[in-house]
Every structure is written in C-alpha cells, then in structure tokens.
Amino acid sequence: MSNANNGAEQAGRSATTKHGIMLLLAAVMPPMAIITLVPVLPLLMREFSGVEGFQFLVPIAMTIPALCVALFSPLAGWISDRVGRKNLLITALVLYAGIGVVPFFLSDIKQIIVARIILGVAEAVIMTIATALIGDYFKGKERERWVALQIATVSLSAIVLIAVGGILGEVLGSRGPFLLYLLALPVAAAIAIILFEPERSASSLSTASDKLPLARILPLLLTTLFVGIIFYTIIVKLGVILGLSADVSPGQIGAIGAAANVGVALGSVLFGRFKGASGPMLVLIGLVLAAAGYMGAGLSTSLAMTTVSVIIASLGFGMLLPTMLTWVLQLLPENVRGRGTGLWTGVFFFGQFFAPLLAAGLQNQLGGLANVLLLFAGLCALGVVVAAFKLKGAESLLTK
Numbered sequence: 264m265s266n267a268n269n270g271a272e273q274a275g276r277s278a279t280t281k282h283g284i285m286l287l288l289a290a291v292m293p294p295m296a297i298i299t300l301v302p303v304l305p306l307l308m309r310e311f312s313g314v315e316g317f318q319f320l321v322p323i324a325m326t327i328p329a330l331c332v333a334l335f336s337p338l339a340g341w342i343s344d345r346v347g348r349k350n351l352l353i354t355a356l357v358l359y360a361g362i363g364v365v366p367f368f369l370s371d372i373k374q375i376i377v378a379r380i381i382l383g384v385a386e387a388v389i390m391t392i393a394t395a396l397i398g399d400y401f402k403g404k405e406r407e408r409w410v411a412l413q414i415a416t417v418s419l420s421a422i423v424l425i426a427v428g429g430i431l432g433e434v435l436g437s438r439g440p441f442l443l444y445l446l447a448l449p450v451a452a453a454i455a456i457i458l459f460e461p462e463r464s465a466s467s468l469s470t471a472s473d474k475l476p477l478a479r480i481l482p483l484l485l486t487t488l489f490v491g492i493i494f495y496t497i498i499v500k501l502g503v504i505l506g507l508s509a510d511v512s513p514g515q516i517g518a519i520g521a522a523a524n525v526g527v528a529l530g531s532v533l534f535g536r537f538k539g540a541s542g543p544m545l546v547l548i549g550l551v552l553a554a555a556g557y558m559g560a561g562l563s564t565s566l567a568m569t570t571v572s573v574i575i576a577s578l579g580f581g582m583l584l585p586t587m588l589t590w591v592l593q594l595l596p597e598n599v600r601g602r603g604t605g606l607w608t609g610v611f612f613f614g615q616f617f618a619p620l621l622a623a624g625l626q627n628q629l630g631g632l633a634n635v636l637l638l639f640a641g642l643c644a645l646g647v648v649v650a651a652f653k654l655k656g657a658e659s660l661l662t663k
Contacts, residue, residue: 278400283409287416289393293386296328299428299440306437324376331383333613339388340605348392349460355388356451363444395604398592399461404662411585415528422521475599484610487587491614494580499619509566526574530581541657545586547650552579554643561636
C-alpha cells in the first residue's frame with residue numbers, strides 16, 4: 264500500500280470532509296447529463312418527429328455522452344498524470360456548464376448531438392479526476408468510505424435529478440433540463456477555492472517511468488465491464504422488465520426505479536461493513552445478490568416479486584461497484600493513478616452504453632427478455648464459482 268500514500272499528506276496537507284464533499288458533487292455531474300433528460304425524452308421525440316431518422320437521433324443525443332466518457336476517460340487520466348488534476352477538473356466543469364446549456368438554444372438535432380459529444384469529453388475528465396483525487400487524497404478506511412459514498416451519492420442523486428428534470432420539462436418544455444448543467448459553475452468555483460493539487464512523493468517522482476500494471480488490473484477491468492452491463496441492463500430495461508409480470512404505469516416505474524437506486528446506495532453502505540474482507544469475497548457476495556435478483560426477475564409472475572428481485576440485484580450492484588473501484592485504486596502506483604482510474608471509468612461507462620444494445624440483440628436471439636435475464640443470472644452464478652476459487656489465500660481488500 265506504500266504506493267497509495269497520497270502526496271498531499273507527504274507535503275504536510277491532508278484532505279478532510281469538505282474535500283470529499285467537493286469530489287462527490289463533481290462526480291454527480293456526468294450522470295446528471297443523461298438522468299435529467301429521461302422525463303423529457305417523449306417531448307424531444309415528438310418535437311423532432313419530422314426529422315428523418317429521429318427514432319435513432321434523439322436517443323443518441325441523450326446517450327452519446329456515455330460513449331464519449333468510455334472513449335476519452337483513459338486519455339483524460341493520462342493527461343491528469345502529466346499536467347495535474349485540480350486545474351483540469353475546474354476547466355472541465357466550466358466547459359461542462361458552457362456546452363451543456365447550449366442545446367437549450369438549439370433547434371437542430373444534429374447540432375445538439377455535436378454539443379453533447381463535447382459535453383461527453385468534459386464528463387470524461389470530470390469523472391476520471393474526481394475518482395482519481397479520492398485515491399490521491401485518502402487511503403485505507405477513509406478511501407473505502409469515500410469510494411462507497413461516491414457510488415451512493417450518484418445513485419441517490421438520480422432520484423432527485425429525475426424529479427427536477429421533470430419539473431423543468433413541465434415548466435420550460437423539452438429544453439428545460441439543459442439549464443441544470445449550469446450547476447457545474449458554482450461547483451467549479453467551490454473546487455477552485457477548496458481543493459488542492461496533490462503533490463507527488465519523492466518515490467513517485469523517482470519512478471516516473473513506471474508502467475501501468477495492466478496485467479494486474481485487466482481482470483478487474485473485465486469484471487467491471489460485466490458489472491456495468493448487468494447494472495445498466497436493469498436500469499435501462501426496468502419498464503420492460505416490470506411489464507413481464509404486470510401492466511405498469513410510468514408512476515410505478517419511477518417509484519420502483521427510485522427504490523432500485525436506494526438499493527444501490529444501501530449496497531454501497533453494506534460494502535463498508537465487511538471489515539477485513541478480501542476482494543474475491545466481496546465480489547462473490549455481490550454476484551450472489553445479482554444472480555438472485557436476475558433469476559427472480561426472469562421467473563417472476565407478479566409485480567411484487569419482480570420489484571423485490573430488482574432491489575436485491577441493486578444491492579449486489581451497490582456492493583460490486585465500490586469493490587471494483589477500491590481494488591483498482593489499491594493496485595495503482597501513484598504516478599499512474601489517473602491513467603488507471605481513467606481506464607476503469609471508461610470500461611464502466613462502455614458497459615452503460617453497450618448494455619441496451621446487448622440486451623436487444625440477445626432478446627432477439629433467445630426469444631424474449633425473460634430468457635436474457637436468466638442468462639445474466641447464470642453468468643453471475645458462474646462468476647460466483649470463479650470468485651469462490653479465488654478466495655483461498657486472498658489478501659484483505661477492506662481495512663479492519
């Protein structure tokens with residue numbers, strides 16, 4: 264863990280709660296770019312119904328930032344390792360606010376997509392650096408706590424952001440939610456005042472040529488990709504999954520979706536309760552919950568059973584996400600932490616972008632969504648077996 268010692272401590276500065284809160288606020292910005300548009304998607308579809316290919320273009324305008332995060336996060340991490348993190352984060356937040364609000368004034372869907380692509384690049388920088396700074400500022404129990412809090416905050420904020428996006432849509436129409444991106448400006452100002460640039464230790468500077476330990480983190484990145492896919496399949500397909508067992512209204516979908524986000528947050532809190540647990544043990548527990556949830560949803564004959572299954576799966580996701588991120592941060596040397604964090608962020612967001620495409624393809628091949636859910640349950644169960652074989656001799660991931 265010597266590589267995990269943050270440079271701030273060695274320079275006589277240590278991070279406190281206010282620094283962690285700033286990083287949590289920054290981490291909310293990238294998910295907000297998609298979440299706030301969910302309530303106005305029907306309005307946007309109706310508005311651009313006269314444009315050729317609108318059925319494809321409007322959803323792309325909504326989700327293209329996630330693909331940009333997947334593609335550009337590794338580059339963002341690499342740059343932050345070279346030029347520093349704080350100023351780059353502030354610049355990205357200002358860009359996020361400036362370009363994020365542009366679609367409010369546009370009437371061309373293709374111009375909106377271009378603006379959203381630039382927004383996605385800014386998101387890649389924000390998410391990567393906010394996560395890397397948690398690794399820079401904190402270690403041990405504190406790092407584990409702030410990683411879990413990041414997952415919980417993003418999940419719980421989704422509930423509020425969807426509601427606020429809906430209100431702005433009601434009052435200002437389909438473009439109302441785009442005004443929310445201006446919230447990044449006060450966050451940038453606060454970060455400029457409160458955060459500090461971590462200073463690298465002498466050992467880090469003397470080993471500046473160290474390479475990314477790709478062989479060690481690659482299995483974790485692949486696991487993260489799988490977790491991202493099963494996590495976002497539940498989120499994106501929630502309405503259809505609930506509809507397998509009963510007719511559901513938008514209000515019911517929203518309420519159950521909120522409960523699922525609370526489940527993710529509770530799972531991230533549960534993650535921190537397993538003091539001294541190894542990485543394989545935490546992965547095993549998370550995948551057991553995910554497998555049970557997916558199987559229950561695939562076999563369900565009632566809305567109540569499906570709802571409980573979705574929440575159980577969400578508890579598993581809430582454990583798996585901080586486990587994978589904490590594990591990767593623990594393995595990354597200080598001088599390549601930005602690069603490694605960027606890879607983790609990119610892989611996870613690629614899972615977000617790829618999940619609905621994979622689910623749709625499998626649904627056609629397997630004869631229905633229920634069979635896709637059962638397939639994912641089986642893959643989670645296979646992951647449980649693999650994790651069980653890795654338990655023997657595994658070192659503790661969480662500090663006792």
